[in-house]
Amino acid sequence: MQVIFEKTGLKPGSIYLAFGNKEGLFKESLNYYAQQSISKATSLMEGADSIGESICLILAGFVDDAFQKDYCSCFLVKSQLELSGTPDLQAHAIGHLRDIEGVYAHFLEREYSTEEAKIKATSLMMHIFGIRVYGYHQTTKAQMLASLKLGLPWLPWDTLPQVALLESVQ
Amino acid sequence: MQVIFEKTGLKPGSIYLAFGNKEGLFKESLNYYAQQSISKATSLMEGADSIGESICLILAGFVDDAFQKDYCSCFLVKSQLELSGTPDLQAHAIGHLRDIEGVYAHFLEREYSTEEAKIKATSLMMHIFGIRVYGYHQTTKAQMLASLKLGLPWLPWDTLPQVALLESVQ
DNA sequence: AATTTAGTTGAATGATTGTTCAAATTTTGC
Protein backbone atom coordinates (compact mmCIF):
# COMPACT_ATOMS: atom_id res chain seq x y z
CA MET A 1 0.00 0.00 0.00
CA GLN A 2 2.76 2.43 0.94
CA VAL A 3 4.43 1.96 -2.45
CA ILE A 4 1.13 2.57 -4.20
CA PHE A 5 0.61 5.83 -2.25
CA GLU A 6 4.04 6.94 -3.42
CA LYS A 7 3.78 5.91 -7.06
CA THR A 8 0.25 7.24 -7.58
CA GLY A 9 0.66 10.34 -5.44
CA LEU A 10 -2.75 9.59 -3.96
CA LYS A 11 -3.39 9.65 -0.23
CA PRO A 12 -4.55 6.57 1.68
CA GLY A 13 -8.11 7.84 2.05
CA SER A 14 -8.67 8.09 -1.69
CA ILE A 15 -7.56 4.57 -2.35
CA TYR A 16 -9.47 3.13 0.59
CA LEU A 17 -12.63 4.88 -0.58
CA ALA A 18 -12.22 3.42 -4.06
CA PHE A 19 -11.22 -0.13 -3.17
CA GLY A 20 -12.30 -0.69 0.42
CA ASN A 21 -9.13 -2.36 1.58
CA LYS A 22 -5.91 -3.99 0.44
CA GLU A 23 -7.61 -7.18 -0.65
CA GLY A 24 -10.16 -5.25 -2.69
CA LEU A 25 -7.45 -3.39 -4.55
CA PHE A 26 -5.57 -6.61 -5.12
CA LYS A 27 -8.60 -8.43 -6.46
CA GLU A 28 -9.40 -5.57 -8.81
CA SER A 29 -5.81 -5.59 -10.08
CA LEU A 30 -5.99 -9.33 -10.69
CA ASN A 31 -9.23 -8.88 -12.62
CA TYR A 32 -7.76 -6.13 -14.76
CA TYR A 33 -4.61 -8.07 -15.53
CA ALA A 34 -6.54 -11.22 -16.39
CA GLN A 35 -8.97 -9.41 -18.66
CA GLN A 36 -6.06 -7.72 -20.42
CA SER A 37 -4.27 -11.05 -20.90
CA ILE A 38 -7.33 -12.82 -22.21
CA SER A 39 -8.30 -10.13 -24.70
CA LYS A 40 -4.73 -9.95 -25.98
CA ALA A 41 -4.59 -13.69 -26.63
CA THR A 42 -8.15 -13.86 -27.95
CA SER A 43 -7.74 -11.11 -30.49
CA LEU A 44 -4.56 -12.72 -31.75
CA MET A 45 -6.20 -16.11 -32.25
CA GLU A 46 -9.51 -14.82 -33.55
CA GLY A 47 -8.14 -13.17 -36.62
CA ALA A 48 -5.58 -15.81 -37.49
CA ASP A 49 -5.68 -18.43 -40.25
CA SER A 50 -3.88 -20.93 -38.05
CA ILE A 51 -4.45 -21.23 -34.31
CA GLY A 52 -1.10 -22.99 -34.01
CA GLU A 53 0.80 -20.13 -35.55
CA SER A 54 -0.75 -17.54 -33.26
CA ILE A 55 0.03 -19.69 -30.24
CA CYS A 56 3.66 -19.82 -31.39
CA LEU A 57 3.67 -16.05 -31.59
CA ILE A 58 2.16 -15.72 -28.13
CA LEU A 59 4.79 -18.04 -26.69
CA ALA A 60 7.61 -16.23 -28.49
CA GLY A 61 6.26 -13.04 -26.95
CA PHE A 62 6.42 -14.58 -23.47
CA VAL A 63 10.02 -15.55 -24.13
CA ASP A 64 10.76 -12.00 -25.20
CA ASP A 65 9.22 -10.71 -21.96
CA ALA A 66 11.72 -12.75 -20.00
CA PHE A 67 14.59 -10.82 -21.53
CA GLN A 68 13.14 -7.37 -20.95
CA LYS A 69 14.80 -5.50 -18.12
CA ASP A 70 12.83 -5.52 -14.86
CA TYR A 71 11.19 -8.77 -15.93
CA CYS A 72 8.65 -9.72 -13.31
CA SER A 73 7.09 -12.95 -14.60
CA CYS A 74 3.30 -12.99 -14.60
CA PHE A 75 1.08 -11.28 -12.04
CA LEU A 76 -1.37 -14.19 -11.94
CA VAL A 77 1.28 -16.89 -11.58
CA LYS A 78 3.15 -15.01 -8.87
CA SER A 79 -0.05 -14.22 -7.01
CA GLN A 80 -1.24 -17.80 -7.14
CA LEU A 81 1.98 -19.01 -5.56
CA GLU A 82 2.31 -16.24 -3.00
CA LEU A 83 -1.23 -16.25 -1.71
CA SER A 84 -1.17 -19.55 0.14
CA GLY A 85 -2.05 -17.60 3.27
CA THR A 86 -5.04 -15.88 1.67
CA PRO A 87 -7.20 -18.65 0.17
CA ASP A 88 -9.80 -16.19 -1.09
CA LEU A 89 -7.38 -14.23 -3.26
CA GLN A 90 -5.52 -17.36 -4.29
CA ALA A 91 -8.72 -18.92 -5.56
CA HIS A 92 -9.32 -15.73 -7.52
CA ALA A 93 -5.93 -15.97 -9.24
CA ILE A 94 -6.37 -19.67 -9.93
CA GLY A 95 -9.80 -19.01 -11.41
CA HIS A 96 -8.37 -16.51 -13.87
CA LEU A 97 -5.60 -18.90 -14.91
CA ARG A 98 -8.13 -21.63 -15.51
CA ASP A 99 -10.18 -19.23 -17.59
CA ILE A 100 -7.13 -18.59 -19.73
CA GLU A 101 -6.63 -22.33 -20.16
CA GLY A 102 -10.26 -22.51 -21.19
CA VAL A 103 -9.71 -19.88 -23.87
CA TYR A 104 -6.84 -21.87 -25.37
CA ALA A 105 -8.85 -25.09 -25.22
CA HIS A 106 -11.75 -23.37 -26.94
CA PHE A 107 -9.66 -22.16 -29.86
CA LEU A 108 -7.80 -25.45 -30.18
CA GLU A 109 -11.15 -27.17 -30.71
CA ARG A 110 -11.12 -25.64 -34.17
CA GLU A 111 -8.32 -27.98 -35.14
CA TYR A 112 -8.61 -30.87 -32.70
CA SER A 113 -11.22 -32.97 -30.95
CA THR A 114 -12.54 -31.73 -27.62
CA GLU A 115 -10.44 -34.30 -25.80
CA GLU A 116 -7.29 -33.48 -27.77
CA ALA A 117 -7.82 -29.74 -27.38
CA LYS A 118 -8.20 -30.07 -23.64
CA ILE A 119 -5.00 -32.02 -23.12
CA LYS A 120 -3.07 -29.77 -25.49
CA ALA A 121 -4.31 -26.70 -23.62
CA THR A 122 -3.06 -28.19 -20.37
CA SER A 123 0.33 -28.92 -21.91
CA LEU A 124 0.38 -25.37 -23.23
CA MET A 125 -0.37 -23.93 -19.80
CA MET A 126 2.40 -26.02 -18.26
CA HIS A 127 4.83 -24.56 -20.76
CA ILE A 128 3.60 -21.05 -20.14
CA PHE A 129 4.10 -21.53 -16.41
CA GLY A 130 7.50 -22.99 -17.25
CA ILE A 131 8.47 -19.92 -19.23
CA ARG A 132 7.24 -17.62 -16.47
CA VAL A 133 9.45 -19.32 -13.90
CA TYR A 134 12.39 -20.25 -16.12
CA GLY A 135 12.44 -16.70 -17.50
CA TYR A 136 14.31 -15.53 -14.42
CA HIS A 137 17.18 -17.90 -15.17
CA GLN A 138 18.42 -15.74 -18.02
CA THR A 139 19.88 -18.43 -20.21
CA THR A 140 19.31 -17.66 -23.91
CA LYS A 141 16.23 -17.15 -26.03
CA ALA A 142 17.49 -19.82 -28.41
CA GLN A 143 17.59 -22.39 -25.63
CA MET A 144 14.13 -21.54 -24.36
CA LEU A 145 12.68 -21.67 -27.87
CA ALA A 146 14.39 -24.99 -28.61
CA SER A 147 12.95 -26.39 -25.41
CA LEU A 148 9.48 -25.17 -26.38
CA LYS A 149 9.81 -26.81 -29.80
CA LEU A 150 10.75 -30.05 -28.09
CA GLY A 151 7.86 -29.93 -25.63
CA LEU A 152 5.22 -28.64 -28.03
CA PRO A 153 6.08 -30.52 -31.23
CA TRP A 154 2.48 -30.31 -32.47
CA LEU A 155 2.82 -26.55 -33.00
CA PRO A 156 3.85 -25.31 -36.47
CA TRP A 157 7.12 -23.69 -35.39
CA ASP A 158 8.67 -24.00 -38.84
CA THR A 159 5.84 -22.38 -40.79
CA LEU A 160 6.26 -19.26 -38.69
CA PRO A 161 7.77 -16.29 -40.48
CA GLN A 162 11.40 -16.78 -39.56
CA VAL A 163 11.76 -13.15 -38.58
CA ALA A 164 9.40 -13.66 -35.68
CA LEU A 165 11.69 -16.26 -34.18
CA LEU A 166 14.97 -14.80 -35.35
CA GLU A 167 14.15 -11.50 -33.76
CA SER A 168 13.59 -13.46 -30.60
CA VAL A 169 17.15 -14.78 -30.69
CA GLN A 170 19.30 -12.42 -28.72
CA MET B 1 9.79 -14.89 12.12
CA GLN B 2 6.83 -14.69 14.51
CA VAL B 3 5.42 -17.94 13.14
CA ILE B 4 8.79 -19.62 13.54
CA PHE B 5 9.01 -18.50 17.17
CA GLU B 6 5.61 -20.07 17.76
CA LYS B 7 6.15 -23.33 15.88
CA THR B 8 9.63 -24.00 17.28
CA GLY B 9 8.92 -22.70 20.77
CA LEU B 10 12.28 -20.92 20.63
CA LYS B 11 12.65 -17.30 21.63
CA PRO B 12 13.86 -14.63 19.20
CA GLY B 13 17.30 -14.42 20.77
CA SER B 14 18.10 -18.07 20.14
CA ILE B 15 17.22 -17.90 16.47
CA TYR B 16 19.02 -14.62 15.95
CA LEU B 17 22.13 -16.03 17.57
CA ALA B 18 22.05 -19.06 15.29
CA PHE B 19 21.18 -17.39 11.99
CA GLY B 20 22.06 -13.71 12.37
CA ASN B 21 18.92 -12.34 10.81
CA LYS B 22 15.87 -13.23 8.77
CA GLU B 23 17.82 -13.41 5.51
CA GLY B 24 20.38 -15.73 7.07
CA LEU B 25 17.69 -18.11 8.24
CA PHE B 26 16.01 -17.98 4.85
CA LYS B 27 19.22 -18.66 2.96
CA GLU B 28 20.02 -21.60 5.21
CA SER B 29 16.53 -23.01 4.64
CA LEU B 30 16.93 -22.69 0.87
CA ASN B 31 20.26 -24.50 1.06
CA TYR B 32 18.79 -27.32 3.10
CA TYR B 33 15.78 -27.75 0.84
CA ALA B 34 17.94 -27.70 -2.31
CA GLN B 35 20.41 -30.22 -0.95
CA GLN B 36 17.54 -32.49 0.06
CA SER B 37 15.96 -32.21 -3.39
CA ILE B 38 19.17 -32.90 -5.24
CA SER B 39 20.16 -35.92 -3.18
CA LYS B 40 16.68 -37.38 -3.54
CA ALA B 41 16.78 -37.08 -7.34
CA THR B 42 20.41 -38.14 -7.60
CA SER B 43 20.04 -41.32 -5.59
CA LEU B 44 17.03 -42.28 -7.67
CA MET B 45 18.86 -41.86 -10.96
CA GLU B 46 22.18 -43.25 -9.82
CA GLY B 47 20.93 -46.71 -9.05
CA ALA B 48 18.56 -47.03 -11.99
CA ASP B 49 18.95 -49.04 -15.19
CA SER B 50 17.17 -46.37 -17.20
CA ILE B 51 17.51 -42.64 -16.55
CA GLY B 52 14.26 -42.09 -18.40
CA GLU B 53 12.30 -44.38 -16.12
CA SER B 54 13.59 -42.74 -12.96
CA ILE B 55 12.71 -39.33 -14.35
CA CYS B 56 9.18 -40.57 -14.99
CA LEU B 57 8.99 -41.73 -11.39
CA ILE B 58 10.25 -38.37 -10.13
CA LEU B 59 7.65 -36.53 -12.19
CA ALA B 60 4.88 -38.87 -11.07
CA GLY B 61 5.98 -38.09 -7.51
CA PHE B 62 5.66 -34.36 -8.15
CA VAL B 63 2.16 -34.94 -9.49
CA ASP B 64 1.33 -36.89 -6.36
CA ASP B 65 2.58 -34.01 -4.22
CA ALA B 66 0.07 -31.72 -5.87
CA PHE B 67 -2.80 -33.83 -4.55
CA GLN B 68 -1.56 -34.04 -1.00
CA LYS B 69 -3.52 -31.85 1.38
CA ASP B 70 -1.76 -28.60 2.31
CA TYR B 71 0.12 -28.74 -0.99
CA CYS B 72 2.53 -25.84 -1.09
CA SER B 73 4.32 -26.21 -4.42
CA CYS B 74 8.12 -26.02 -4.23
CA PHE B 75 10.06 -23.85 -1.80
CA LEU B 76 12.66 -22.91 -4.44
CA VAL B 77 10.13 -22.03 -7.14
CA LYS B 78 8.00 -19.96 -4.77
CA SER B 79 11.04 -18.19 -3.34
CA GLN B 80 12.41 -17.38 -6.77
CA LEU B 81 9.16 -15.71 -7.75
CA GLU B 82 8.51 -13.93 -4.45
CA LEU B 83 11.97 -12.50 -3.92
CA SER B 84 11.96 -9.90 -6.67
CA GLY B 85 12.55 -7.30 -3.97
CA THR B 86 15.53 -9.14 -2.51
CA PRO B 87 17.91 -9.81 -5.42
CA ASP B 88 20.47 -11.49 -3.19
CA LEU B 89 18.10 -14.20 -1.96
CA GLN B 90 16.45 -14.52 -5.36
CA ALA B 91 19.82 -15.21 -6.98
CA HIS B 92 20.37 -17.87 -4.33
CA ALA B 93 17.12 -19.64 -5.20
CA ILE B 94 17.78 -19.36 -8.93
CA GLY B 95 21.27 -20.78 -8.43
CA HIS B 96 19.87 -23.86 -6.70
CA LEU B 97 17.29 -24.42 -9.44
CA ARG B 98 19.99 -24.20 -12.09
CA ASP B 99 22.05 -26.69 -10.12
CA ILE B 100 19.11 -29.07 -10.23
CA GLU B 101 18.83 -28.59 -13.99
CA GLY B 102 22.55 -29.36 -14.18
CA VAL B 103 22.02 -32.63 -12.34
CA TYR B 104 19.35 -33.74 -14.79
CA ALA B 105 21.52 -32.68 -17.76
CA HIS B 106 24.43 -34.64 -16.33
CA PHE B 107 22.47 -37.87 -16.01
CA LEU B 108 20.80 -37.45 -19.40
CA GLU B 109 24.25 -37.38 -20.98
CA ARG B 110 24.36 -41.10 -20.34
CA GLU B 111 21.76 -41.61 -23.04
CA TYR B 112 22.03 -38.50 -25.20
CA SER B 113 24.64 -36.15 -26.64
CA THR B 114 25.67 -33.17 -24.53
CA GLU B 115 23.60 -30.88 -26.70
CA GLU B 116 20.53 -33.13 -26.60
CA ALA B 117 20.88 -33.67 -22.87
CA LYS B 118 21.00 -29.94 -22.22
CA ILE B 119 17.90 -29.10 -24.19
CA LYS B 120 16.00 -32.05 -22.72
CA ALA B 121 16.97 -30.95 -19.22
CA THR B 122 15.58 -27.49 -19.94
CA SER B 123 12.34 -28.97 -21.24
CA LEU B 124 12.21 -31.14 -18.14
CA MET B 125 12.65 -28.13 -15.84
CA MET B 126 9.89 -26.27 -17.68
CA HIS B 127 7.56 -29.19 -17.04
CA ILE B 128 8.58 -29.39 -13.40
CA PHE B 129 7.85 -25.69 -12.98
CA GLY B 130 4.61 -26.29 -14.83
CA ILE B 131 3.60 -29.03 -12.40
CA ARG B 132 4.55 -26.88 -9.43
CA VAL B 133 2.26 -24.07 -10.59
CA TYR B 134 -0.48 -26.16 -12.19
CA GLY B 135 -0.62 -28.35 -9.11
CA TYR B 136 -2.76 -25.76 -7.33
CA HIS B 137 -5.45 -26.05 -9.99
CA GLN B 138 -6.62 -29.40 -8.69
CA THR B 139 -7.80 -30.91 -11.93
CA THR B 140 -7.02 -34.65 -12.07
CA LYS B 141 -3.85 -36.70 -11.90
CA ALA B 142 -4.79 -38.39 -15.15
CA GLN B 143 -4.95 -35.07 -16.97
CA MET B 144 -1.63 -33.87 -15.60
CA LEU B 145 0.06 -37.16 -16.51
CA ALA B 146 -1.42 -37.12 -20.00
CA SER B 147 -0.12 -33.62 -20.48
CA LEU B 148 3.33 -34.69 -19.31
CA LYS B 149 3.31 -37.59 -21.75
CA LEU B 150 2.43 -35.19 -24.53
CA GLY B 151 5.13 -32.70 -23.63
CA LEU B 152 7.85 -35.20 -22.79
CA PRO B 153 7.29 -37.90 -25.45
CA TRP B 154 10.94 -38.95 -25.32
CA LEU B 155 10.46 -40.41 -21.83
CA PRO B 156 9.58 -44.13 -21.54
CA TRP B 157 6.17 -43.64 -19.94
CA ASP B 158 4.85 -46.97 -21.16
CA THR B 159 7.70 -49.13 -19.91
CA LEU B 160 7.00 -47.88 -16.38
CA PRO B 161 5.45 -50.42 -14.03
CA GLN B 162 1.79 -49.62 -14.54
CA VAL B 163 1.18 -49.58 -10.80
CA ALA B 164 3.36 -46.52 -10.42
CA LEU B 165 1.11 -44.55 -12.72
CA LEU B 166 -2.15 -46.22 -11.79
CA GLU B 167 -1.60 -45.47 -8.15
CA SER B 168 -1.16 -41.89 -9.23
CA VAL B 169 -4.63 -41.80 -10.72
CA GLN B 170 -7.01 -40.53 -8.10
C1' DA C 1 35.09 -27.86 41.38
C1' DA C 2 36.02 -23.86 38.85
C1' DT C 3 36.01 -21.40 34.66
C1' DT C 4 34.96 -20.71 30.12
C1' DT C 5 31.82 -21.31 26.33
C1' DA C 6 27.32 -21.91 24.35
C1' DG C 7 22.54 -21.33 24.43
C1' DT C 8 18.15 -19.49 26.30
C1' DT C 9 15.03 -16.19 28.18
C1' DG C 10 11.68 -12.41 28.34
C1' DA C 11 10.91 -8.00 27.80
C1' DA C 12 11.64 -4.00 25.20
C1' DT C 13 12.61 -1.05 20.86
C1' DG C 14 11.93 1.32 16.71
C1' DA C 15 10.38 0.90 12.22
C1' DT C 16 6.80 -0.32 9.11
C1' DT C 17 2.38 -1.89 8.25
C1' DG C 18 -2.77 -1.39 6.96
C1' DT C 19 -6.43 1.52 8.10
C1' DT C 20 -9.60 5.42 9.71
C1' DC C 21 -11.83 9.96 9.71
C1' DA C 22 -13.24 14.74 10.11
C1' DA C 23 -12.28 18.64 7.47
C1' DA C 24 -11.29 20.67 3.03
C1' DT C 25 -11.70 20.60 -1.87
C1' DT C 26 -13.43 19.52 -6.33
C1' DT C 27 -16.95 17.90 -9.42
C1' DT C 28 -21.58 17.21 -10.75
C1' DG C 29 -26.60 18.02 -11.56
C1' DC C 30 -30.21 21.35 -11.69
Add this chain to the structure above:
DNA sequence: GCAAAATTTGAACAATCATTCAACTAAATT
Protein backbone atom coordinates in the same frame (compact mmCIF):
# COMPACT_ATOMS: atom_id res chain seq x y z
C1' DG D 1 -24.72 30.09 -9.67
C1' DC D 2 -25.81 27.07 -6.15
C1' DA D 3 -26.53 22.91 -3.52
C1' DA D 4 -25.41 18.06 -3.28
C1' DA D 5 -22.52 14.43 -4.19
C1' DA D 6 -18.03 12.71 -4.84
C1' DT D 7 -13.00 12.99 -3.93
C1' DT D 8 -9.00 14.35 -1.76
C1' DT D 9 -6.36 15.62 2.08
C1' DG D 10 -3.25 15.21 6.09
C1' DA D 11 -2.70 13.61 10.27
C1' DA D 12 -3.40 10.11 13.27
C1' DC D 13 -4.13 5.19 15.21
C1' DA D 14 -3.41 0.50 16.38
C1' DA D 15 -1.30 -3.61 15.09
C1' DT D 16 2.48 -6.14 13.50
C1' DC D 17 7.05 -6.56 12.20
C1' DA D 18 12.21 -7.67 12.67
C1' DT D 19 15.57 -7.03 15.90
C1' DT D 20 18.31 -6.20 20.23
C1' DC D 21 20.20 -7.08 24.77
C1' DA D 22 21.27 -7.72 29.58
C1' DA D 23 20.35 -11.33 32.70
C1' DC D 24 20.03 -16.21 33.39
C1' DT D 25 20.93 -21.24 32.72
C1' DA D 26 23.19 -25.32 30.81
C1' DA D 27 27.32 -27.66 28.68
C1' DA D 28 31.93 -28.27 27.88
C1' DT D 29 36.74 -27.85 29.15
C1' DT D 30 40.57 -27.94 32.17
